[in-house]
Amino acid sequence: MTTRPWQVPVTALRRAVGARHVERRSGRLGELRIADTVVPTDTETTVDVVLSVVVGGIEVEGTVSSTWGAQCRRCLRPVGGSIEVPVRELYRPGGGDEEDTYPLGTDTLDLEPLARDALLLALPLAPLCRDDCSGLCPMCGADLAEGGCACAGAAADPRWAALDVLRSGTD
Numbered sequence: 001m002t003t004r005p006w007q008v009p010v011t012a013l014r015r016a017v018g019a020r021h022v023e024r025r026s027g028r029l030g031e032l033r034i035a036d037t038v039v040p041t042d043t044e045t046t047v048d049v050v051l052s053v054v055v056g057g058i059e060v061e062g063t064v065s066s067t068w069g070a071q072c073r074r075c076l077r078p079v080g081g082s083i084e085v086p087v088r089e090l091y092r093p094g095g096g097d098e099e100d101t102y103p104l105g106t107d108t109l110d111l112e113p114l115a116r117d118a119l120l121l122a123l124p125l126a127p128l129c130r131d132d133c134s135g136l137c138p139m140c141g142a143d144l145a146e147g148g149c150a151c152a153g154a155a156a157d158p159r160w161a162a163l164d165v166l167r168s169g170t171d
């Protein structure tokens with residue numbers, strides 16, 4: 001693996017307005033994290049794009065694919081999945097920070113910032129292991145999906161107790 005897997009040579013391509021060039025690159029981006037969701041350091045990310053040479057720049061369109069891991073926000077079990085993010089961005093000389101573009105070098109186009117941005121915007125925040133995850137017992141921490149715990153029914157939920165007081169007050 002080269003040390004710069006995300007650098008696409010574009011010296012000749014830049015002179016050919018209208019040309020299209022298919023590029024598929026895979027490599028590591030380092031750890032990406034948003035809240036508690038992580039693309040781990042050793043994860044292989046793939047960028048599969050078409051470079052279209054336009055006047056004043058190169059348009060990059062395709063997908064960024066990777067895998068992520070997190071903890072279920074209710075039961076804390078490990079969860080994870082794959083993700084494929086559609087991208088369509090313009091690279092141009094002088095592009096970058098204050099504009100909605102990426103910088104285009106004289107000889108290379110760097111796919112790494114595009115891949116990082118795409119994944120960070122698309123990673124799931126606070127995922128669940130499954131939609132109906134019942135979470136943990138708030139009293140003892142037992143996993144309720146595993147059949148509950150000794151607390152179940154033993155202690156009334158304080159929210160219901162408060163409702164009971166309200167009801168008896170209005171009778």
Ligand SMILES: [Zn+2]
Nearest residue numbers: 072075129133
């Ligand atoms: Zn869960």
Ligand SMILES: [Zn+2]
Nearest residue numbers: 137140149151
């Ligand atoms: Zn319990």
